[in-house]
Structure formats: structure tokens, C-alpha cells
Amino acid sequence: MNWFHEVKLEVRAYELDQFDSVNNAVYANFCQYGQFDLCDKIGMEIDNVAIKELSLKYIAPLRRRDKFVLKVRICELYGARMCFEILIFKLPNLEPILEAKSTVVWLDKNHRPTRIPPEMASKFKQYLVNGYAD
Numbered sequence: 001m002n003w004f005h006e007v008k009l010e011v012r013a014y015e016l017d018q019f020d021s022v023n024n025a026v027y028a029n030f031c032q033y034g035q036f037d038l039c040d041k042i043g044m045e046i047d048n049v050a051i052k053e054l055s056l057k058y059i060a061p062l063r064r065r066d067k068f069v070l071k072v073r074i075c076e077l078y079g080a081r082m083c084f085e086i087l088i089f090k091l092p093n094l095e096p097i098l099e100a101k102s103t104v105v106w107l108d109k110n111h112r113p114t115r116i117p118p119e120m121a122s123k124f125k126q127y128l129v130n131g132y133a134d
Contacts, residue, residue, distance in 0.1 A: 003131035005038035008091070011066045021061035028054055029099050031086045034072035038084075042127045044120050049104040050111075052081065057099040059088070066089040077124045080106045080113040104127040 015024040015101070030077075031054065039046045062068060068090050076083040081103055088098040108114040 003127065004073045004087075005034070005041060007034055007037050007070040007072070009068055009070060011062050011064055013064055014026055018046055021063055024056075024058070027056055027058070027088070027098055027100070030088065030098075031056075031072075031084075031102055033106070034086055035084050035102060036068040038072045038074065041058070042123055044081075044123050046104070046120075048107045049082070051102060052105045053101075053103040055101045059096045061100060062088075062090060062097055068097060069094075074124060074127065074133055075101075075123055077116060080104070080115055082116065082124075 001116045010044065011022055015022050015026045030033040032051070065127060068088055069091070071087040073085050075085050082105075083102050084100075084104070086100040086102060087096070088099070088100075089095060105113045106120075
């Protein structure tokens with residue numbers, strides 16, 4: 001089963017552009033925050049990863065003080081790569097805001113791609129089967 005991890009956030013003033021909407025670049029930060037939060041929750045230490053690819057599909061803007069939920073799941077783990085799906089919905093009506101896909105690569109001590117350590121892959125498999133308890 002593919003469980004979604006949810007994080008509720010609120011737009012802060014410094015995240016806005018000149019049009020009083022969240023700056024497009026900030027959505028990448030939201031996505032990365034969600035990825036790290038999910039991995040922390042399931043016990044995967046991902047301090048040594050780098051974003052290989054990030055695709056963002058903007059649907060609607062967020063504005064100052066909007067509350068939103070970030071939904072994140074790990075879709076795939078293979079070789080040195082881990083893929084995420086990220087969705088953002090405005091609260092309280094769950095209006096779609098953003099759809100994203102992200103691929104990160106695991107790095108060794110020399111910052112070269114390396115296979116995901118077996119203990120981290122095992123935590124991912126446990127997450128797929130059991131999800132996690134809040």
C-alpha cells in the first residue's frame with residue numbers, strides 16, 4: 001500500500017512574490033520539507049541525498065496566511081534513487097494547488113551516487129506494508 005504522509009503548514013509573508021502569491025521557487029522548498037519530514041517519520045536518514053529531478057505542476061496559487069496540507073509518499077526505491085509524489089491542497093476545502101514528482105539520489109562520502117543502504121531500503125519496505133503510526 002502507498003501511504004501518504006501529511007504536513008499542515010501556513011503561508012508566511014516572506015514566501016510571497018510581488019503579486020502576493022507564493023513565489024514559484026518556494027514550492028520546491030515545500031516539497032523538500034515534506035520529503036525530509038516523511039523520511040524522518042519512518043526512520044530513514046536522508047541527510048546524504050541530492051535532488052536529481054523535480055517536476056512541478058502549478059494548479060492554483062497560495063496567498064499569505066493560507067493554510068494548506070502537503071501530502072507526500074515514496075513511490076519507488078531502486079539502485080541509488082528514491083522517487084516521491086507530492087501534492088498540495090489548500091485548506092479547508094482541499095482545493096488542489098500543486099502536483100509534483102521528485103527523484104533524489106543517495107550519495108557516498110565523496111558525493112558520488114551509491115546504492116541505497118539495505119537498512120534504509122528495509123525501512124521503506126516496512127513503510128509500504130504498514131504505513132506508520134502517528
